Amino acid sequence: MPSHTRTSAYRRSYGAERKTTSVALTPEMRKTKEAEKEKLKKCNNRLVNYIDKVHDLVEANKALKTENALLRKAAGHDQQKDVAGLYEDELSRLRSKVEELSVENQKLEIEKENLKYDLDELEEKYDEVSKEKEDIEKEVKNLRKDVDDATIERVSMESKLENLQETLQLERQAHAVELDNLRSQIQPVHAVVVENEPSSLTPDLTDAIQQVRQQYEAFNTKNMESLDSYYKEKVEGLHKQNKSLQEDNNILRIENNDQRKQIHQLELELESLRSKTDNLERQIDDLEDRLAKQNNTSQEKIHALGKELDDAKQDLGKYLKEYQDLNNLKLSLDQEIAIYHKLLQGEESKNIDVEVAEGKPVRARSASPAARKSRSHSRSSASSRSSSASSKSSEGSPTRTTSDVVGEMLEEKAPKEEKGVVSVTWKVKGGTVRPSEPFNPADDAEKLHEAIKGRGTDEDTIINILAGRNKAQRLAIANVYEDKYDTELIEDLKQDLSGDLKTVTLHLMWSRSVMDANALRKAVKGFGTDEAVLIEILCTQTSREIQEIKASYASEFPDRSLEEDIEKETSGSFKQFLLAVLKANRPVDSGTVLANQADEDAQELHKMAVKDWTPAHPKFLEIFTQRSFEHLWFLFNQSWPKLSEDNLLETIDKECKGDLKKGLKALIRFSVFIPPLYYATQLHEAMKGFGTEDEQLIYIVTTRSEIDMIDIKEEFGNKYGEPLAKKIKSETKGDYRKMLLKLIDEDD
Numbered sequence: 009m010p011s012h013t014r015t016s017a018y019r020r021s022y023g024a025e026r027k028t029t030s031v032a033l034t035p036e037m038r039k040t041k042e043a044e045k046e047k048l049k050k051c052n053n054r055l056v057n058y059i060d061k062v063h064d065l066v067e068a069n070k071a072l073k074t075e076n077a078l079l080r081k082a083a084g085h086d087q088q089k090d091v092a093g094l095y096e097d098e099l100s101r102l103r104s105k106v107e108e109l110s111v112e113n114q115k116l117e118i119e120k121e122n123l124k125y126d127l128d129e130l131e132e133k134y135d136e137v138s139k140e141k142e143d144i145e146k147e148v149k150n151l152r153k154d155v156d157d158a159t160i161e162r163v164s165m166e167s168k169l170e171n172l173q174e175t176l177q178l179e180r181q182a183h184a185v186e187l188d189n190l191r192s193q194i195q196p197v198h199a200v201v202v203e204n205e206p207s208s209l210t211p212d213l214t215d216a217i218q219q220v221r222q223q224y225e226a227f228n229t230k231n232m233e234s235l236d237s238y239y240k241e242k243v244e245g246l247h248k249q250n251k252s253l254q255e256d257n258n259i260l261r262i263e264n265n266d267q268r269k270q271i272h273q274l275e276l277e278l279e280s281l282r283s284k285t286d287n288l289e290r291q292i293d294d295l296e297d298r299l300a301k302q303n304n305t306s307q308e309k310i311h312a313l314g315k316e317l318d319d320a321k322q323d324l325g326k327y328l329k330e331y332q333d334l335n336n337l338k339l340s341l342d343q344e345i346a347i348y349h350k351l352l353q354g355e356e357s358k359n360i361d362v363e364v365a366e367g368k369p370v371r372a373r374s375a376s377p378a379a380r381k382s383r384s385h386s387r388s389s390a391s392s393r394s395s396s397a398s399s400k401s402s403e404g405s406p407t408r409t410t411s412d413v414v415g416e417m418l419e420e421k422a423p424k425e426e427k428g429v430v431s432v433t434w435k436v437k438g439g440t441v442r443p444s445e446p447f448n449p450a451d452d453a454e455k456l457h458e459a460i461k462g463r464g465t466d467e468d469t470i471i472n473i474l475a476g477r478n479k480a481q482r483l484a485i486a487n488v489y490e491d492k493y494d495t496e497l498i499e500d501l502k503q504d505l506s507g508d509l510k511t512v513t514l515h516l517m518w519s520r521s522v523m524d525a526n527a528l529r530k531a532v533k534g535f536g537t538d539e540a541v542l543i544e545i546l547c548t549q550t551s552r553e554i555q556e557i558k559a560s561y562a563s564e565f566p567d568r569s570l571e572e573d574i575e576k577e578t579s580g581s582f583k584q585f586l587l588a589v590l591k592a593n594r595p596v597d598s599g600t601v602l603a604n605q606a607d608e609d610a611q612e613l614h615k616m617a618v619k620d621w622t623p624a625h626p627k628f629l630e631i632f633t634q635r636s637f638e639h640l641w642f643l644f645n646q647s648w649p650k651l652s653e654d655n656l657l658e659t660i661d662k663e664c665k666g667d668l669k670k671g672l673k674a675l676i677r678f679s680v681f682i683p684p685l686y687y688a689t690q691l692h693e694a695m696k697g698f699g700t701e702d703e704q705l706i707y708i709v710t711t712r713s714e715i716d717m718i719d720i721k722e723e724f725g726n727k728y729g730e731p732l733a734k735k736i737k738s739e740t741k742g743d744y745r746k747m748l749l750k751l752i753d754e755d756d
Contacts, residue, residue: 439714440753453489475750508744515710521556532577551592582667584623610647619663640679684719
């Protein structure tokens with residue numbers, strides 16, 4: 009359980025009967041009373057010394073007042089002049105000046121922002137012009153490419169035209185050669201004139217050749233004319249296209265020149281604005297420097313004046329604190345003297361009769377009827393704090409010491425009525441781990457860094473520092489470590505340590521809720537569920553602690569919910585019981601219990617019968633999950649024994665079944681026992697038999713070391729007859745044992 013524990017009535021025994029006898033004064037008792045008188049004289053002498061010290065402090069206070077008046081007179085040459093008033097006037101003047109400078113600084117900031125706005129607009133315009141320029145350059149580049157392509161096309165067409173002309177010339181030459189050949193082939197034929205043969209049989213080829221020649225020449229002429237006209241049109245079109253491209257190029261050049269002129273002009277304007285901005289920024293920096301210097305000077309003056317005033321207040325507070333401490337000590341001594349007077353006068357207010365009883369131990373006699381009635385119940389374990397303490401002392405020693413009587417007088421009386429409001433509180437001596445004084449987190453962080461990062465690992469340094477500081481100081485060391493070395497202390501410890509020592513160290517560095525959240529996640533994760541862990545953590549936590557665990561669970565494991573995981577991994581009445589506990593409706597322990605309500609709850613549970621204690625009965629969940637631990641303590645220790653003489657835990661073990669039985673037993677044991685006795689029992693369970701439940705041992709030692717480990721050690725020794733340190737030594741070894749022994753304030 010975390011450091012904020014429920015208040016509980018630290019009773020030394022339960023169920024003890026308080027028997028009464030009376031004895032007369034014996035010589036030994038007379039010697040005891042004489043010794044007490046001597047002690048009382050010493051106390052009176054101490055009280056006189058303290059009163060003298062108080063008187064000296066009053067005189068010193070008067071002297072300081074006189075010295076203060078003289079200093080005021082020397083400072084202002086006027087007794088009525090107030091030094092604090094002068095300081096206030098100077099402070100008000102400096103504050104007004106700081107306000108004026110702040111207003112001026114704000115104006116300059118506004119002007120600076122306006123100039124920055126104008127500069128941003130110009131930069132945007134410049135960016136737009138630059139983009140337009142880039143677009144134009146791209147277009148010019150594309151046009152140049154088109155012009156180059158047209159030029160190449162024109163050159164290729166000209167070369168084709170030349171080739172065609174050469175081909176035509178060759179064709180003409182070939183045609184002429186063919187004509188010559190044909191002409192040469194046409195020779196006059198000397199034909200034999202045959203008589204009686206008609207003249208029409210001789211062919212006349214001259215006309216045919218002439219016609220062919222004329223057709224060929226006409227065809228050739230026509231082809232030449234068509235080719236000439238085609239290429240002339242093509243060349244004229246290319247010339248026109250080239251001319252238009254040149255005109256467009258000229259226009260683009262003119263526009264480009266205009267854009268360049270505009271860009272140059274804008275660049276000049278931008279440079280002038282930049283220079284103005286630089287000048288303004290330098291002026292602002294100068295003003296800020298002057299303001300900072302003036303502010304620093306003013307702050308130094310204010311700090312000096314405040315320091316002087318704080319010193320004066322501290323001196324005065326120190327004297328007042330000493331006076332109050334002495335006054336409180338005087339009051340406590342007066343109370344103690346009154347108690348001793350009552351003892352010396354026979355302790356009449358306690359109704360303690362004294363008589364001689366040979367061979368019998370001396371016991372206190374209760375004058376309360378309710379106390380006499382409670383002695384009849386063997387199961388009523390702690391009906392009142394005074395009865396428990398007296399039974400403990402009567403069983404443990406044959407004689408009753410004055411310290412026992414004084415302890416009974418100082419403790420609150422147990423309730424003498426069974427109805428109404430009953431006070432249920434117990435005191436603890438505290439934990440074995442206390443804040444280290446003096447505390448230097450930077451020095452501890454440096455030592456831990458050397459122990460971790462140095463040659464090998466210095467486990468002794470880690471143990472001495474972490475086990476010798478409380479949780480708040482460990483967190484401060486971790487923060488300094490992270491700031492100084494840019495790494496987390498807990499991560500370095502994880503990498504450098506191993507085994508059970510690593511587990512103990514992580515428990516010391518983690519917050520309680522984070523540690524419980526990780527333990528619960530491990531219990532419900534994977535195949536199967538560790539119901540013992542769920543019971544140990546959830547059934548012993550207050551409502552505030554359960555809320556913190558749920559928040560840490562959601563933080564450590566995003567997109568998960570503790571209620572949903574437990575609902576998935578458990579079943580039946582045990583699931584309903586745990587979900588009701590997780591609603592965190594248990595009231596905070598207030599130190600008082602309504603006895604009537606506790607009796608009514610006991611009667612309701614008795615009517616149900618133990619075998620029917622299940623979430624099926626709404627009253628069952630209401631009693632076990634919506635009542636404070638102090639209420640349950642009174643219910644099971646005072647109200648239940650009136651209705652049943654059976655051992656409740658044994659009855660639950662016989663009648664109930666499953667994991668719900670384990671949860672009920674754990675909750676009742678935690679409620680019936682006071683926390684130190686409960687955790688002493690849990691420590692013994694973790695270390696008994698073969699092997700050790702190291703996780704449970706580590707969990708209890710690390711979580712209770714700052715709360716009530718002193719009381720746990722006492723309860724362990726009283727119940728099991730051996731010191732807790734001896735048991736830990738026999739069950740652990742190495743640095744793991746050193747760390748545990750250091751946490752319980754024992755030597756290895």
